[in-house]
Amino acid sequence: MKNITVLAGGVGGARFTRGLLAHLARTDPGAAVTVVVNTGDDMWLDGLRICPDLDTVMYTLGGGINEEQGWGRPDESRRAAAEISAYGRGWSWFTLGDLDLATHIVRTDLLRSGSTLSEVTEFLCRRWKPGARLLPMSDQPVETHVRLARDVDEHRAGELMHFEEWWVRYRAGIPVTEFVQVGLADAVAAPGVVEAIERADLVILPPSNPVVSVGTITAVPGIRSALSSTDARVVGVSPIIGGAAVRGMADACLHTIGVETSASAVGLHYGARAAGGLLDAWLVDETDATALPALAAAGIRAAAVPLWMRDDASTAAMAAAAISLARA
Numbered sequence: 001m002k003n004i005t006v007l008a009g010g011v012g013g014a015r016f017t018r019g020l021l022a023h024l025a026r027t028d029p030g031a032a033v034t035v036v037v038n039t040g041d042d043m044w045l046d047g048l049r050i051c052p053d054l055d056t057v058m059y060t061l062g063g064g065i066n067e068e069q070g071w072g073r074p075d076e077s078r079r080a081a082a083e084i085s086a087y088g089r090g091w092s093w094f095t096l097g098d099l100d101l102a103t104h105i106v107r108t109d110l111l112r113s114g115s116t117l118s119e120v121t122e123f124l125c126r127r128w129k130p131g132a133r134l135l136p137m138s139d140q141p142v143e144t145h146v147r148l149a150r151d152v153d154e155h156r157a158g159e160l161m162h163f164e165e166w167w168v169r170y171r172a173g174i175p176v177t178e179f180v181q182v183g184l185a186d187a188v189a190a191p192g193v194v195e196a197i198e199r200a201d202l203v204i205l206p207p208s209n210p211v212v213s214v215g216t217i218t219a220v221p222g223i224r225s226a227l228s229s230t231d232a233r234v235v236g237v238s239p240i241i242g243g244a245a246v247r248g249m250a251d252a253c254l255h256t257i258g259v260e261t262s263a264s265a266v267g268l269h270y271g272a273r274a275a276g277g278l279l280d281a282w283l284v285d286e287t288d289a290t291a292l293p294a295l296a297a298a299g300i301r302a303a304a305v306p307l308w309m310r311d312d313a314s315t316a317a318m319a320a321a322a323i324s325l326a327r328a
């Protein structure tokens with residue numbers, strides 16, 4: 001198992017990858033991990049380029065994450081954000097901490113100097129040393145927006161709203177009719193992404209949001225075809241346990257695209273590679289063991305193991321389960 005590629009969004013994908021690296025350090029120290037990270041949550045805010053999932057993965061693997069929040073830095077302060085609000089600027093409901101701002105300032109500085117997002121990510125990782133190669137899914141902006149089903153505050157029904165406003169300001173609590181990836185038509189996979197999938201010995205879809213993270217990454221031109229042509233096994237880990245999203249409001253996203261919030265529904269939504277889908281195998285939690293026959297019938301090899309990421313040991317065990325399922 002020399003090369004493992006993970007397609008990750010924010011918190012769930014970052015924590016899973018941390019467990020994977022811990023497992024590999026013990027069992028397969030020569031293995032190299034590449035994380036292809038969702039950039040659909042990215043935005044321009046206060047003149048700065050914010051990349052929530054890239055930062056969550058980088059901070060989590062680099063030891064700089066606010067563990068309770070799953071995003072941002074620990075021991076944060078909000079002095080600059082308070083001043084920005086005093087000017088009536090920015091998003092008062094979206095916390096840009098003082099330490100976190102340094103990352104956005106350095107990233108924006110490099111982007112304005114002509115660096116690509118891939119180059120910026122590589123530069124930032126020289127400091128954080130995540131122990132894996134981080135690649136943005138694309139160097140072109142592909143921003144997830146939601147289309148509003150009704151008027152809310154200053155927004156009108158039918159309009160697009162940036163996903164982060166829907167997610168953070170409204171906690172995904174207002175009805176939307178669809179997700180729109182603004183910029184997708186002009187985007188291509190970032191350098192190294194297709195190769196990282198095609199040359200992998202194993203590709204893992206971690207328990208990230210199946211719609212706005214895994215769905216966004218696999219919509220980038222070139223990525224889905226790489227997943228169908230790679231010789232690697234593709235193993236997914238359910239982000240839904242016992243009919244509820246483990247984290248975040250994934251159920252609001254699944255509802256919007258008409259997929260039931262269950263481990264089997266998400267696995268079937270991803271589909272079997274043999275039938276043109278994404279998966280060779282799918283890990284569900286023990287409470288969802290009843291889903292195994294339906295998944296097998298759809299051509300997806302499945303196993304039921306504990307999927308609660310309580311600590312590093314349990315997350316490492318999940319990674320071990322994904323690897324052994326791929327080898328089965």
Ligand code: FO1
Binds near residue numbers: 041070
């Ligand atoms: N999430 C929140 O719920 N509230 C916030 O104020 C917030 C600020 C924030 C700032 C930088 C950053 O990188 C992430 C931030 N997030 C915040 C998390 C973000 O919404 C999520 O990490 C992803 O976009 C969804 O996985």
